[in-house]
Amino acid sequence: MNNFEKVDAFGQLPLARFGHTITYIAKGKAILFGGATGDTGKYNITGDTFSFDMQTKQWKRIEVQGTAPNPRAAHAAVCVDINQIVIYGGATGGGSLASDDLYLLDLRSADDIGQWTVVPVVGTTPGRRYGHTLTFTKPFLIAFGGNTGQEPVNDCWCVNVEKSPITWVRLECKSEQPIARVYHSASICTNGSANGMVVAYGGRSNDQQALNDAWGLRRHRDGRWDWVRAPYKLDKEQPIGRYQHSTLFVYSMLIVIGGRTGNVGEMLTIDVYDTETSEWSKFNSIQRFRHSSWLVDTNIYVYGGFELDSPNIPTDIISKINLNKLLLPSEPLTNKLAQYQQAQRNVSPQSLSPQMSPASTDTSNSSLNNSLMQKKGTPNSQINTQKQQKPFLQNQVEKPSFKFINQAIVAEESRDSKVQNKKPRLPQSAQDNNIAHLFINTLLQPKTFINLQENAKFLFQAQHIIMLCDQAEAVIKEQPMVLRCKAPIKIFGDIHGQYSDLMRFFDLWGSPFVDGKDSDIEAFDYLFLGDYVDRGNHSLETICLLLALKVRYPESIHLIRGNHEDKWINNGFGFSEECAQRLGEDPNDDDSVFARVNRLFEWLPLAAIVEDKIICLHGGIGSQLNYVAEIENLQRPLEVIHEVTTPEQQLVVDILWSDPTDSDQDFGIQPNIIRDPAGTGNIVKFGPDRVINFLIKNSLSLIIRAHECVMDGFERFAGGQLLTVFSATDYCGRHKNAGAVLILKRNLEIVPKLIYPQNLNAHNWIEDEETLKKRPPTPPRWKNQGQRKSYE
Numbered sequence: 001m002n003n004f005e006k007v008d009a010f011g012q013l014p015l016a017r018f019g020h021t022i023t024y025i026a027k028g029k030a031i032l033f034g035g036a037t038g039d040t041g042k043y044n045i046t047g048d049t050f051s052f053d054m055q056t057k058q059w060k061r062i063e064v065q066g067t068a069p070n071p072r073a074a075h076a077a078v079c080v081d082i083n084q085i086v087i088y089g090g091a092t093g094g095g096s097l098a099s100d101d102l103y104l105l106d107l108r109s110a111d112d113i114g115q116w117t118v119v120p121v122v123g124t125t126p127g128r129r130y131g132h133t134l135t136f137t138k139p140f141l142i143a144f145g146g147n148t149g150q151e152p153v154n155d156c157w158c159v160n161v162e163k164s165p166i167t168w169v170r171l172e173c174k175s176e177q178p179i180a181r182v183y184h185s186a187s188i189c190t191n192g193s194a195n196g197m198v199v200a201y202g203g204r205s206n207d208q209q210a211l212n213d214a215w216g217l218r219r220h221r222d223g224r225w226d227w228v229r230a231p232y233k234l235d236k237e238q239p240i241g242r243y244q245h246s247t248l249f250v251y252s253m254l255i256v257i258g259g260r261t262g263n264v265g266e267m268l269t270i271d272v273y274d275t276e277t278s279e280w281s282k283f284n285s286i287q288r289f290r291h292s293s294w295l296v297d298t299n300i301y302v303y304g305g306f307e308l309d310s311p312n313i314p315t316d317i318i319s320k321i322n323l324n325k326l327l328l329p330s331e332p333l334t335n336k337l338a339q340y341q342q343a344q345r346n347v348s349p350q351s352l353s354p355q356m357s358p359a360s361t362d363t364s365n366s367s368l369n370n371s372l373m374q375k376k377g378t379p380n381s382q383i384n385t386q387k388q389q390k391p392f393l394q395n396q397v398e399k400p401s402f403k404f405i406n407q408a409i410v411a412e413e414s415r416d417s418k419v420q421n422k423k424p425r426l427p428q429s430a431q432d433n434n435i436a437h438l439f440i441n442t443l444l445q446p447k448t449f450i451n452l453q454e455n456a457k458f459l460f461q462a463q464h465i466i467m468l469c470d471q472a473e474a475v476i477k478e479q480p481m482v483l484r485c486k487a488p489i490k491i492f493g494d495i496h497g498q499y500s501d502l503m504r505f506f507d508l509w510g511s512p513f514v515d516g517k518d519s520d521i522e523a524f525d526y527l528f529l530g531d532y533v534d535r536g537n538h539s540l541e542t543i544c545l546l547l548a549l550k551v552r553y554p555e556s557i558h559l560i561r562g563n564h565e566d567k568w569i570n571n572g573f574g575f576s577e578e579c580a581q582r583l584g585e586d587p588n589d590d591d592s593v594f595a596r597v598n599r600l601f602e603w604l605p606l607a608a609i610v611e612d613k614i615i616c617l618h619g620g621i622g623s624q625l626n627y628v629a630e631i632e633n634l635q636r637p638l639e640v641i642h643e644v645t646t647p648e649q650q651l652v653v654d655i656l657w658s659d660p661t662d663s664d665q666d667f668g669i670q671p672n673i674i675r676d677p678a679g680t681g682n683i684v685k686f687g688p689d690r691v692i693n694f695l696i697k698n699s700l701s702l703i704i705r706a707h708e709c710v711m712d713g714f715e716r717f718a719g720g721q722l723l724t725v726f727s728a729t730d731y732c733g734r735h736k737n738a739g740a741v742l743i744l745k746r747n748l749e750i751v752p753k754l755i756y757p758q759n760l761n762a763h764n765w766i767e768d769e770e771t772l773k774k775r776p777p778t779p780p781r782w783k784n785q786g787q788r789k790s791y792e
Helices: 331-346 367-371 432-443 462-477 499-509 539-552 575-583 593-601 628-632 647-657 688-697 769-774 781-788
Strands: 004-007 021-025 029-037 044-053 058-061 063-066 076-081 084-088 091-093 102-110 113-118 133-137 140-144 156-160 166-170 185-188 198-201 214-219 225-229 246-250 253-257 270-274 279-283 292-296 299-303 310-314 318-322 402-404 482-485 489-492 525-528 557-559 607-610 614-617 669-671 684-686 702-705 714-717 722-725 739-744 749-755
Touching: 021 076, 021 084, 021 292, 029 084, 029 102, 029 299, 044 091, 076 133, 076 140, 084 133, 133 185, 133 198, 140 198, 140 214, 185 246, 198 246, 198 253, 246 292, 246 331, 253 299, 253 331, 270 331, 432 462, 432 539, 462 539, 462 593, 482 525, 482 628, 489 499, 499 539, 499 739, 499 749, 539 557, 539 575, 539 593, 575 593, 607 628, 628 647, 688 702, 722 739
Parallel strands: 063 113, 402 749, 482 607, 489 525, 525 557, 614 702, 702 722
Antiparallel strands: 004 318, 021 029, 029 044, 044 058, 076 084, 084 102, 102 113, 133 140, 140 156, 156 166, 185 198, 198 214, 214 225, 246 253, 253 270, 270 279, 292 299, 299 318, 489 739, 607 614, 669 684, 714 722, 739 749
């Protein structure tokens, strides 16, 4: 049985080379960069970039723009997001080394056009080196080992790409560490007890010895990093020491391909290490070194490098290794491969960015995008654009891709934007025909209310609010359960009664109504994803303004329901108490504002679809939602039943309460322990496979949801095909998170715009810990990530 076959390639064929990198990205493309071409003694270092299409088998030279890296070989590259890679280091020939700049290649705007950017880095870097490794386990980019031009080293450096400014940090591990080495390999384990660990293997030592040890680098909950030597069973097969090889992880199996030993012409096997059993297995191998390899489904592709029988002339052959055939002699490894294939049936690996797929290296969502955020900058900063990718499946309906801006825009607030001594305009009358206008004129004063005091008097009486609710409900009843919206549109996440945050967004990024007249409502629709009340101190101002805007602009202001638009929830988390204290009413009275607003909430839509491509809802798709029509079939008024007894009740809970799983490698339906501590199973987490399948079934491209506090105000999941947006800063006065609004422009470009907490001493209606334990606040997603990235 032949486990290997040559892949015929066509198109703009690159020259045969070695010391290059090939990085598998989304859309079924592998990106070739750099390396050395030529014959013995006549090698030329290159800096060209090619793409290889896995379906058509076509090579294509990529037209590059921006600041491209100079030609190099023996560098390192890794995919950090959909169609986005970074490279670092390498040798430039003649004994010289490449600079210590970190380069980003963005291929999202077009298949054959790439934008090179030098990532701005502050402080000390790992320095110039070659023969090192670069891995990405979100949010950490990790460089290890290599040769500085003087000697091999064993230092390890990381960058947290979600923190600005970008800074390399040398990891000071107190545990035993691997010895200095060059030409080793490193990859990310994607399953089992070592899931998420960086596993380095082999290399050449300072004394020119070929190494056969494997080491795992892990990060603990407290932020410590340490190395762990991989245990080998001495009574079993031992790996052959090698360098200039490549490794890949398939589930818990580390697959070592090619390389060379200290003995000239020595044949090597493919060695496979099972991280669960600590056992090595050996299989027949192609003989190649200084090559690159990548994984697609159950096939490993090997390109370039030297063949053992012609060690001075590089090859341009692409060889395919069929893992089903290769591992067939080993029943345990064949069974593991079957588990991997089962997972692949649930989520196509091409539909996720490679570092997030079960076939490669990461644990989630976002990427070097957050690394390039301007924590301090101007709203007019020039930023790159990138297209949001759809699942790479042949049968998917073709849709224009969305562009996601490579850099969030952060508000630069000036002191004069916070006017505290300006008196608000007061309502003059409360006639039916102008009640909405009066609310808007009174409440939509951003510079006045940008620092609204906690104990501020509410400027309307109960009968005004009830009158407004009557008008708003009449409008909402006439609109469907699933709204249809057009771009351009601004999409807000949870506000939770933090009215001053809403005013800051309007002041900094545009308001629908300014100084008595229509403003950017003429250019933008507005979509709010629920959770308008509770937690914060100004739920009344928030909900009244939004309802008034809905009445005035019924086709341009869109409100959908969140899990706090529910009398059983907001009775205990702030809104009820606020109505009692600020309006002097009994919330239990059927004629109260509290009761009237909650009756309106039962008519709110549960979802919105933008441009027939994006579905927006509050929580998620949970375990039961498969088709948009299922939402459309729900009847209103709709009371949320928390003691679920029917599929319809579960569907509603899924839409309002569910969350994505903790990483792009956590598939299927999983318990949501934080939101469902009693373990009823009604509130769940859904994996990236659910996201992809839902989008495909409904011919959609993207899910946008709210519901979870995310530290940067927005966050990606499922390889960027789900976005979470959260608009309340410093949630519950304890998380110091940013708030974001997503602006979807007419050209389908998504621009996140941020604000940061301005008052960290603000209080909330619910502050005692016992009350919080009954139904905990939306947990910051970074805390979940901290749990899932622990390997203790």
